[in-house]
Amino acid sequence: MSLSELSVIARIRDRFPGGRELVDDCGAVPPPLPGQRLLVTTDLMEDGQHFSRAWHPPALLGRKLLAVNLSDLDASGATFLGFTLTLALGRDLAPAWVEAFLDGLAAASHAWSVPVLGGDTVGRASGLGLGITAFGSVARWLRRDTVEADDGIYVDQPLGASLRGLRKLMAGWDPAVPDPDVAAHLDPQPRLGLGPRLAAIPEVHACMDISDGLSRDLANLATASGLSVILAPGLDADAVEGGEDYARCFAAALPQAELERRLGIPLLRVGTAAPAGEAPVLHYDGGSLRPLPDRAFDHFAPAQGSDDRHP
Numbered sequence: 601m602s603l604s605e606l607s608v609i610a611r612i613r614d615r616f617p618g619g620r621e622l623v624d625d626c627g628a629v630p631p632p633l634p635g636q637r638l639l640v641t642t643d644l645m646e647d648g649q650h651f652s653r654a655w656h657p658p659a660l661l662g663r664k665l666l667a668v669n670l671s672d673l674d675a676s677g678a679t680f681l682g683f684t685l686t687l688a689l690g691r692d693l694a695p696a697w698v699e700a701f702l703d704g705l706a707a708a709s710h711a712w713s714v715p716v717l718g719g720d721t722v723g724r725a726s727g728l729g730l731g732i733t734a735f736g737s738v739a740r741w742l743r744r745d746t747v748e749a750d751d752g753i754y755v756d757q758p759l760g761a762s763l764r765g766l767r768k769l770m771a772g773w774d775p776a777v778p779d780p781d782v783a784a785h786l787d788p789q790p791r792l793g794l795g796p797r798l799a800a801i802p803e804v805h806a807c808m809d810i811s812d813g814l815s816r817d818l819a820n821l822a823t824a825s826g827l828s829v830i831l832a833p834g835l836d837a838d839a840v841e842g843g844e845d846y847a848r849c850f851a852a853a854l855p856q857a858e859l860e861r862r863l864g865i866p867l868l869r870v871g872t873a874a875p876a877g878e879a880p881v882l883h884y885d886g887g888s889l890r891p892l893p894d895r896a897f898d899h900f901a902p903a904q905g906s907d908d909r910h911p
């Protein structure tokens with residue numbers, strides 16, 4: 601394949617579920633299931649900002665691009681209807697890189713049974729911007745703004761591995777050498793399907809996915825819901841700073857053991873909701889409750905791709 605707008609679109613038509621329908625100015629979003637609502641989410645990934653081409657195998661990057669978008673839909677309780685794909689491709693990209701990226705993304709869209717509905721392909725001088733907008737159907741929308749005081753806040757998988765993987769890659773780790781942290785960063789595995797199961801439990805009041813890290817995402821839940829979250833004791837620094845873990849993070853008024861029994865998976869308690877206090881997230885520091893600083897990745901910090909972006 602030579603790199604051209606037509607060759608990229610031809611490969612998408614050939615390889616993706618729904619690809620054969622890409623013949624018009626517009627695509628059609630499948631209707632939500634009867635009685636359900638249509639949800640939409642968008643995430644953009646930029647070279648140097650969300651990933652580095654220097655270490656990210658292209659097929660895994662394609663898979664991660666879809667995974668992070670479906671993770672948002674799933675955390676809202678939705679099942680997947682389809683997605684659009686926007687590609688801004690630097691003229692210096694090797695055609696083989698683009699092929700591998702598209703093949704990884706196509707394999708993921710087959711695996712998660714979610715068709716491509718449309719998109720756009722443009723060139724740019726250099727660099728790479730990758731965008732997906734994904735649509736879903738939801739019976740009960742699990743939102744960020746419906747946490748209730750005294751809810752326990754839980755996640756469905758350990759946090760911090762992706763950040764450790766990123767640090768290793770920045771320090772020169774060879775991505776071909778197997779490592780669980782590096783794998784968590786390059787190829788995150790959100791537990792897709794858990795969101796709708798959580799939505800079916802009335803005592804689960806709210807849910808979101810962990811993309812920015814607990815220190816920011818618990819604040820997102822707390823602020824949206826007009827209360828504070830008290831961080832659970834005993835979490836390590838990587839779990840609190842974290843980011844890109846793509847765990848489901850949910851608020852529930854049921855004991856942990858009962859939730860684990862119903863869901864059939866172990867959970868990690870990360871906090872407790874309380875009436876609004878001094879800050880959105882509070883933690884125990886030497887016996888007293890203090891505001892938890894925001895340790896999330898800063899998109900607008902000046903240093904490109906260095907650790908200074910984590911304040």
Ligand SMILES: Nc1ncnc2c1ncn2[C@@H]1O[C@H](COP(=O)(O)OP(=O)(O)O)[C@@H](O)[C@H]1O
Nearest residue numbers: 640641642643644672808809810811812817820
């Ligand atoms: N440029 C934008 N235009 C409109 N809405 C936006 C824009 N950027 C973010 N949002 C909205 O702001 C909210 C928070 O965004 P974000 O923190 O990126 O969510 P997430 O972590 O789930 O991707 C979401 O409702 C998102 O749709």
Ligand SMILES: Cc1ncc(C[n+]2csc(CCOP(=O)(O)OP(=O)(O)O)c2C)c(N)n1
Nearest residue numbers: 643648649650651652811812843844897905
């Ligand atoms: C080269 C590189 N630098 C830094 C990071 C770390 N990083 C980039 S974006 C991000 C947070 C999540 O991205 P964002 O676009 O804010 O996702 P959203 O909350 O919109 O889902 C993190 C931890 C990375 N993955 N790769």
Ligand SMILES: [Mg+2]
Nearest residue numbers: 642643644811
């Ligand atoms: Mg976003």
